[in-house]
Amino acid sequence: MKIAVLPGDGIGTEIVAEAVRVLEVLDLKFEMExxxxxxxxxxxxxxxxxxSTLKLAKESDAVLFxxxxxxxxxxxxxxxxxxxxxxxxxxxxxxxxxxxxxxxYEQLVGASxxxxxxxxxxxxxxxxxxxxxxxxxQPRGRRTAVDGHFPGAEEAFDTMRYSxxxxxxxxxxxFEAARKRSKRVTSVDKANVLETFxxxxxxxxxxxxxxxxxxxxxxxxxxxxMQLVKAPKKFDVVxxxxxxxxxLSDEAAMLTGSIGMLPSASLNSSNQGLYEPSxxxxxxxxxxxxxxxxxxxxSAAMMLRFSLNQPEAADRIESAVKHVLASGLRTGxxxxxxxxxxxxxxxxxxxxxxx
Amino acid sequence: MKIAVLPGDGIGTEIVAEAVRVLEVLDLKFEMExxxxxxxxxxxxxxxxxxSTLKLAKESDAVLFxxxxxxxxxxxxxxxxxxxxxxxxxxxxxxxxxxxxxxxYEQLVGASxxxxxxxxxxxxxxxxxxxxxxxxxQPRGRRTAVDGHFPGAEEAFDTMRYSxxxxxxxxxxxFEAARKRSKRVTSVDKANVLETFxxxxxxxxxxxxxxxxxxxxxxxxxxxxMQLVKAPKKFDVVxxxxxxxxxLSDEAAMLTGSIGMLPSASLNSSNQGLYEPSxxxxxxxxxxxxxxxxxxxxSAAMMLRFSLNQPEAADRIESAVKHVLASGLRTGxxxxxxxxxxxxxxxxxxxxxxx
Ligand SMILES: CC(C)[C@H](C(=O)O)[C@@H](O)C(=O)O
Ligand SMILES: CC(C)[C@H](C(=O)O)[C@@H](O)C(=O)O
Numbered sequence: 001m002k003i004a005v006l007p008g009d010g011i012g013t014e015i016v017a018e019a020v021r022v023l024e025v026l027d028l029k030f031e032m033e034x035x036x037x038x039x040x041x042x043x044x045x046x047x048x049x050x051x052s053t054l055k056l057a058k059e060s061d062a063v064l065f066x067x068x069x070x071x072x073x074x075x076x077x078x079x080x081x082x083x084x085x086x087x088x089x090x091x092x093x094x095x096x097x098x099x100x101x102x103x104x105y106e107q108l109v110g111a112s113x114x115x116x117x118x119x120x121x122x123x124x125x126x127x128x129x130x131x132x133x134x135x136x137x138q139p140r141g142r143r144t145a146v147d148g149h150f151p152g153a154e155e156a157f158d159t160m161r162y163s164x165x166x167x168x169x170x171x172x173x174x175f176e177a178a179r180k181r182s183k184r185v186t187s188v189d190k191a192n193v194l195e196t197f198x199x200x201x202x203x204x205x206x207x208x209x210x211x212x213x214x215x216x217x218x219x220x221x222x223x224x225x226m227q228l229v230k231a232p233k234k235f236d237v238v239x240x241x242x243x244x245x246x247x248l249s250d251e252a253a254m255l256t257g258s259i260g261m262l263p264s265a266s267l268n269s270s271n272q273g274l275y276e277p278s279x280x281x282x283x284x285x286x287x288x289x290x291x292x293x294x295x296x297x298x299s300a301a302m303m304l305r306f307s308l309n310q311p312e313a314a315d316r317i318e319s320a321v322k323h324v325l326a327s328g329l330r331t332g333x334x335x336x337x338x339x340x341x342x343x344x345x346x347x348x349x350x351x352x353x354x355x
Numbered sequence: 356m357k358i359a360v361l362p363g364d365g366i367g368t369e370i371v372a373e374a375v376r377v378l379e380v381l382d383l384k385f386e387m388e389x390x391x392x393x394x395x396x397x398x399x400x401x402x403x404x405x406x407s408t409l410k411l412a413k414e415s416d417a418v419l420f421x422x423x424x425x426x427x428x429x430x431x432x433x434x435x436x437x438x439x440x441x442x443x444x445x446x447x448x449x450x451x452x453x454x455x456x457x458x459x460y461e462q463l464v465g466a467s468x469x470x471x472x473x474x475x476x477x478x479x480x481x482x483x484x485x486x487x488x489x490x491x492x493q494p495r496g497r498r499t500a501v502d503g504h505f506p507g508a509e510e511a512f513d514t515m516r517y518s519x520x521x522x523x524x525x526x527x528x529x530f531e532a533a534r535k536r537s538k539r540v541t542s543v544d545k546a547n548v549l550e551t552f553x554x555x556x557x558x559x560x561x562x563x564x565x566x567x568x569x570x571x572x573x574x575x576x577x578x579x580x581m582q583l584v585k586a587p588k589k590f591d592v593v594x595x596x597x598x599x600x601x602x603l604s605d606e607a608a609m610l611t612g613s614i615g616m617l618p619s620a621s622l623n624s625s626n627q628g629l630y631e632p633s634x635x636x637x638x639x640x641x642x643x644x645x646x647x648x649x650x651x652x653x654s655a656a657m658m659l660r661f662s663l664n665q666p667e668a669a670d671r672i673e674s675a676v677k678h679v680l681a682s683g684l685r686t687g688x689x690x691x692x693x694x695x696x697x698x699x700x701x702x703x704x705x706x707x708x709x710x
Contacts (some may be wrong), residue, residue, distance in 0.1 A: 078547075078553065081547065083547050087548070094504075113469050113470060113473050113584050113585055113586075114468050114469060114470070115468060115469070115470060118468050131504065132503070132504065134489075134515060134548075134549065135548055136503075137503075137512065138502065138503075140549075140550045141550055142550065142554065145516075145518045147493065148487075148491075148492075148493075148516065148518060149449075149486065149487065149518065149520070149521055150518045150519075150520045150521065153518040153519050153520050153521075154518065154519045155516050155517060155518035155519065155554075156516065156517060156550045156551045156553070156554030156555075157492065157514055157515060157516035157550065157551055158514075158515040158516075158549045158550050158551050159512055159513075159514060159515070160489060160512060160513040160514075160515060161500075161503065161510050161511065161512035161513075162510060162511060162512075163500045163503060163504065163505045163508040163509065163510035164505075164508050164509045164510065165504070165505045165508050166504060166505065166508075190598075190601075192433075192436065192438050193442070193489075193490055194489065194495075194513050195495045195496055195497065195511045195512065195513050196511045196512055196513050198433065198511070199497065199510075199511030200511075221601070221602055222601045222602050222604075222605040223605070225580070225602045225603070225605050225606040225609075226605045226606060226608070226609035226614075227609075228606075229468050229584070229606060229609040229610055230468055230609055230612075243545075244602075246545075246576070246577045247576055247577050247580045247599075247602055248580070249577075250577040250578070250580050250581045251580040251581060251583075251584060251606065253581070254580075254581035254582075254584040254585055255584055257585075259581075
């Protein structure tokens with residue numbers, strides 16, 4: 001088994017280093033190999049996703065990813081910007097199924113913007129389709145408008161699209177996941193406006209018939225954005241497209257108030273996966289040793305469970321993290337009165353010790 | 356001056372009736388004419404936006420709209436569903452500028468999901484482009500995929516697009532609105548992924564140079580969905596496209612916890628406008644006389660200010676609503692311990708009396 005370790009930019013290097021230490025202490029049988037990605041790869045090789053990095057990712061069973069991006073790359077042409085690396089990895093590895101849990105840890109309820117009774121015990125799993133939709137649909141570009149409100153004007157355009165097998169496979173992922181949880185799926189669409197999402201809704205409904213034990217409901221994306229604020233605990237498994245999933249998974253993560261705790265997994269059909277924290281590269285605190293490594297450490301646990309077939313090792317990491325939280329250690333992002341503030345490294349030490 | 360009154364479905368008829376009474380008591384010089392729209396129009400005329408209703412709307416200076424929709428129309432073909440009426444009105448009247456205030460009234464802070472200190476005093480204005488984007492872009496439909504992940508498979512697709520003049524005019528609306536407020540605009544895009552929104556961002560930046568007194572910043576839509584939850588008061592004027600605006604304006608409205616209080620305005624380039632509450636038709640409570648009419652009454656105030664050039668009458672309505680809230684009257688949706696629960700009609704009576 002082989003893990004590609006891609007720390008990336010900003011706090012990426014610091015938080016991935018802690019996850020690697022945690023993996024090492026478990027003393028499992030796999031090889032780890034690191035490579036540059038994002039802005040760091042652009043600086044060294046002129047491209048955010050160099051051939052060598054992509055090759056390493058492809059031949060590995062799993063990718064442990066930190067974060068990419070920094071304001072200083074904002075002026076680069078789009079294909080050279082750091083976030084293109086993540087889009088390129090998703091596309092080239094066919095990572096169509098993105099798992100984004102939004103969990104509110106008991107000890108961190110106070111970090112949320114929401115009133116405690118609305119958020120305590122939250123445990124949502126957002127399943128976002130990750131290789132289709134308007135993210136990759138062709139054609140896209142700029143041209144002269146031939147119709148619309150201003151024929152003859154300059155315009156830009158993108159194509160939203162989903163094919164039947166793409167919707168079927170992500171729907172199955174959602175129903176299977178629901179079977180292991182509370183057996184409820186909410187499919188989020190905009191069928192009242194978009195052809196793509198009427199099609200989505202129709203197919204999810206069809207696939208749902210294969211899972212009579214799972215309760216399926218449908219919700220428009222604008223309503224989902226509202227219900228997440230109003231009563232987030234009513235959701236269990238949520239499945240949606242790439243664009244809506246981008247928005248809703250971030251909204252849901254922020255509801256917990258502790259996005260520094262939330263891992264994510266992106267899988268392809270052979271369970272090869274990319275694992276990364278739900279938060280970004282936080283260039284403002286990079287290099288200071290204060291970033292929270294727990295989302296990355298928990299991403300490593302997801303990696304062990306989903307791609308490396310080591311569920312017990314995954315459990316050990318997750319228990320260790322719970323233990324460390326219970327012992328009162330906190331990085332700055334989740335710190336509150338009465339708890340002990342620690343840095344990235346100390347937090348990693350504590351997880352290692354707890355294992 | 357003429358107002359088209361389109362109550363629509365569900366609670367639409369009840370809440371619009373109260374707004375009409377409020378307008379009548381102001382004794383201004385205008386004519387009001389009612390027509391069916393949405394499901395009600397479909398039942399009577401076989402179409403949610405009959406020619407006669409569209410004609411009335413077009414020849415009026417403003418449309419006072421209630422709400423449309425009911426689960427019982429879910430099985431109709433899309434072009435016959437109630438919400439097509441609202442899309443048809445936007446398109447045919449060219450209502451490109453949608454104003455969606457998200458205001459948290461002092462007395463209703465407790466209704467929010469958010470902690471009081473995060474929401475008290477909230478006053479955001481979301482300006483959503485309303486006639487472009489993926490809502491109306493052609494081509495759209497179903498076909499056989501010729502490329503993508505599954506060539507040969509059935510697929511559905513839609514076209515996202517914005518032309519230069521469409522972005523310019525909505526950007527100007529936002530900058531002008533900001534001049535009357537705190538002189539800050541946040542433009543929300545997804546320039547890191549979409550050609551359409553890189554174009555949007557470029558043009559908003561260009562137009563911003565004409566408004567050196569207004570501070571402009573740019574935010575990705577996923578981040579905006581997070582920041583709205585984390586620190587909503589950091590926003591002032593937000594401008595975005597039709598699809599992102601649909602999601603974010605609903606999210607922002609729900610943050611207040613009192614969506615039953617929030618009006619909206621949709622304007623074209625000659626200040627002809629459609630005014631409607633931000634909430635929906637609530638079929639579950641329709642006909643019970645319990646719906647909150649205040650969002651519709653406040654929409655009538657926006658109508659007086661924006662389309663009918665009667666700012667003093669608008670002020671009178673808004674003051675009356677504040678007075679009624681201060682006196683402790685509440686419909687069920689905003690009721691809390693220590694306040695007096697009233698029905699739709701009594702709430703209307705109270706506003707009329709306060710005027
Ligand atoms: C960086 C960006 C392209 C990416 C996305 O939009 O998918 C990010 O927001 C995410 O959710 O992983
Ligand atoms: C009913 C629907 C077509 C509409 C929209 O998506 O614009 C609604 O959600 C709104 O925001 O007014």
